[in-house]
Amino acid sequence: MSTEFGSAQFSGDPQAASFTPGSELIETEAAVIRRAVEVIGSESEAMRWLGTPVRTLGYATPISLLHEAKGREEVLAVLGRLEHGVL
8 A cells, every 4th residue: 555645655664665856855854763763762662752842852842843954953963862871
């Protein structure tokens, strides 16, 4: 089963997602989500974290910041700090 989100095709398997030109935003958002899963350890916990207000991000939810490059950088910085035990 394939679902279309804007200019991206999603078959249900994140590894099999195909992106058309112009979908760089979706691709970079997906990269941040993959990084969250990598750092946190499970997809369900990463998704929970992405939807939870984070003090270091001014109590914004990480998922709400992914639509802008600066927000993605901030979320990746927090993930890096989590990974290294700084937070």
